[in-house]
Amino acid sequence: METIVEIEHLKKSFGNKSVLKDINLKIKKGENLVIFGKSGSGKSVLIKCLIGLIEPDEGKVVLLDKDISELNDEELNILRKKVGFLFQSAALYDSMTVRENLEFPLRDLKLKPKEEIEALVTEALKNVGLEDAIDKMPSELSGGMRKRVGLARTLILKPEIILYDEPTTGLDPITSKEISKLILDVQKKYDTASIIITHDVECARITANNMIIIKEGICVAEGTFKELSESKDEWVSSFFK
Amino acid sequence: MSIDLKITNKAVIEENSKPSENSYAKAVKSFFEEVALLTKFTFRFFKVGIKPPYEFNELTKQSYLIGYKSFPLVAITGFIMGLVLTIQSRPTLAEFGAESWLPAMVAVSIVREIGPVITALIFAGKVGSGIGAELASMKVTEQIDAMEVSGINPFKYIVVTRVISATLMLPVLVIIADVIAIYGAYIGVNIKGDVSFHLFFLQVFGKLSFRDVFPAIIKTFFFGFAVGLIGCYKGYNSNKGTEGVGESANSAVVLGSLAVFILDMIAVQVTSLLN
Numbered sequence: 036m037e038t039i040v041e042i043e044h045l046k047k048s049f050g051n052k053s054v055l056k057d058i059n060l061k062i063k064k065g066e067n068l069v070i071f072g073k074s075g076s077g078k079s080v081l082i083k084c085l086i087g088l089i090e091p092d093e094g095k096v097v098l099l100d101k102d103i104s105e106l107n108d109e110e111l112n113i114l115r116k117k118v119g120f121l122f123q124s125a126a127l128y129d130s131m132t133v134r135e136n137l138e139f140p141l142r143d144l145k146l147k148p149k150e151e152i153e154a155l156v157t158e159a160l161k162n163v164g165l166e167d168a169i170d171k172m173p174s175e176l177s178g179g180m181r182k183r184v185g186l187a188r189t190l191i192l193k194p195e196i197i198l199y200d201e202p203t204t205g206l207d208p209i210t211s212k213e214i215s216k217l218i219l220d221v222q223k224k225y226d227t228a229s230i231i232i233t234h235d236v237e238c239a240r241i242t243a244n245n246m247i248i249i250k251e252g253i254c255v256a257e258g259t260f261k262e263l264s265e266s267k268d269e270w271v272s273s274f275f276k
Numbered sequence: 277m278s279i280d281l282k283i284t285n286k287a288v289i290e291e292n293s294k295p296s297e298n299s300y301a302k303a304v305k306s307f308f309e310e311v312a313l314l315t316k317f318t319f320r321f322f323k324v325g326i327k328p329p330y331e332f333n334e335l336t337k338q339s340y341l342i343g344y345k346s347f348p349l350v351a352i353t354g355f356i357m358g359l360v361l362t363i364q365s366r367p368t369l370a371e372f373g374a375e376s377w378l379p380a381m382v383a384v385s386i387v388r389e390i391g392p393v394i395t396a397l398i399f400a401g402k403v404g405s406g407i408g409a410e411l412a413s414m415k416v417t418e419q420i421d422a423m424e425v426s427g428i429n430p431f432k433y434i435v436v437t438r439v440i441s442a443t444l445m446l447p448v449l450v451i452i453a454d455v456i457a458i459y460g461a462y463i464g465v466n467i468k469g470d471v472s473f474h475l476f477f478l479q480v481f482g483k484l485s486f487r488d489v490f491p492a493i494i495k496t497f498f499f500g501f502a503v504g505l506i507g508c509y510k511g512y513n514s515n516k517g518t519e520g521v522g523e524s525a526n527s528a529v530v531l532g533s534l535a536v537f538i539l540d541m542i543a544v545q546v547t548s549l550l551n
Contacts, residue, residue: 086425112427119425126422129413140426143331143433192426 037064039196039228040085045094047080054080055091056252062196067222067229069239069260071274072249078232079123081249082198085230086118087111099195116144119189119197119227123204125181127173127188133160134169137188146192159187162224163217179210183217190221197221199231203238215241236275240264248274317509324429325436334437342403342438342504343445347452353398354453357390358382358460366468375469379476380483382461388488391454393540396499399446400532404507407438408528411511412521420512435508442504447496487551495543502535 040062047055054077062068072078083089085096087103096103101114127136137156141147147155160166163183173181182202189197199218203211215238222229222242231242239246239260246263248256248271256263256271264275362382369375411434414420423430462476507528514520 083421088421088424108429112429115425116427120422122418122422124417126418128419128422129417140428143428144426 038062039064039099040230041095041097042081042085043095043097045081045084045091045096047077047084047089047091054252055084058094058249058252058254060247060254062228062230064195064228065222065226067218067231067242067244069231069233069243069246070249071233071239071246071263074234076249077252078249079200082120082200082230082232086115086120086198116140116146116192117195119192119194121182121185121189121197121199121202123201125173125185127176127181127184129173131173132169133165133171133173133176133184136173136184137191140188140192155191159191160184162190162221163187179206179214182206182214186214186217186221190225193225195227197227197229199229199233201232201234203233203235208237211235211238212241214238218242236264313513314506314509317512318505320431321436321439321505324432325440327432331433331437334433335440338437338441339445342441343448346399346402346445346449349402350395350398350449350453351456353394354391354456355460357394357453358386358457358462359464361385361390361457362461362464363467366464376479378465379461379471379479382464383458383480383484384488386457386461387454387484388492389540391457392450392492392496392499393536395450395453396446396496396503396536397533399442399449399500400503400536401529403442404503404528404532405525407442407504407507408511408514409521409525411435411508412514412524413511415512415514416517416521431512435512438508439501439504442507443497443500446500446503447493450493450496491543491547491550495539498539498543499536502539503532506532506535 038061040060042058042060045055045058046053058077058081060068070078070081080089084091085098085103087106091104098114099117101110103111103114106114127133128139131139134156137159138152141152141155142149156169157166160169163186165180165183165187168176168180168184173184176184186202202218203214206214215235218229218231218238219242221227229242231238233239243260246256246258246260247254248263250270256266256268258266263271266272362378365382366375366378369378369381411420414434420430420434423433458480462471462473465471465476510524510528510531514524516523
């Protein structure tokens, strides 16, 4: 299968604190990779480096055959349209309704004609089961609904890769399970590759094709959910208890 | 044991109360760093703002929010400004037998100085703090990052539109505030006197000239630009979580107001030189 994300020897420090020390990973088309690690181990920094929100100190990030360090702002913006990002807080625009949140990238970048945008918004909301919330403001939505709208906003651009930053954090177990299943449905329906950062074992069990565990900025374990959950290593197995 | 502790604490307090050379150096360094970053931010504004595409819809929306929504506050302030200035000036002018100069003196003061400066300060308080808090909150909740990953330039969409709106709307608000303040002055004059509306405005416009109005309006474009830019700079670069939201709003008002006074001082010097 075609490799669509490749990271080699990625390093990033903030002041004296070295957050990513040497990260290497590859993701193939249609694959879900779950990244596990303690808080502060550099997981969010890793995906922000991947999309160019944070500039790495060293190393190479190749996204859809393009080395992002060699791209100018315009080229990076074109590439970003092929990558979706679901933020931990969903990052919905507070001053816009759900409809406007979804329309915004398409309308602002003039990617589609007006009539088509309407149909796409309805389709994206239907995919996440929130057609009724179309005219609500983000402040009127629950945590789970906000995550779903965030995912719909990501899906509307039909990305080839989706990055999920702790998609189930702060949600009850039932909603977490629904979101995890939704991630799996999206992968199947759109054939997207995903990187999912999570602490939620159940979410990892449902969504992961492969997993890595990061400890102090280094990838310490790699394998399927089954392989890692049955690991004899005390530190690795502590995540699954 | 307690005596030792007291002595130790006293020594620590004395040590802490002495501003070390190091702290002065740090303060100077941080001041220059801030100036450099603000300058860089200003250059970025021009670089990004000039390039198409232009965000006309957002510019219109921001102009409505910044201009129209500030109108009631500016109108009330303007009215009180004119009324109070007239009431306070009357006794002094009456002492010199120059009460008939009251309309002209108040009008010139309002148009040349008080109107633009007071309105700009009110504007810095309302709009500058609003922009600072809004952008800082967008930064904290990752809305700015969300725009960036969608391929939208957040600087162009958020910063450029707000700064242009502030630059264009403040002069309009100042003109409105001046007109309302002069009307307030008319009411103030009539509290203890009887001057007809026609005579009052004859006296006002008899003394006001193009040289009073034009420089005063020109400087308000700079005031608006400074307030908008500082608000955006503080909010866009906020990085202290929710605590940073309040801090950004606060420093946007303080720095914005300071910038208004500094620019006013420069404008007065330039106007005197040109005159």
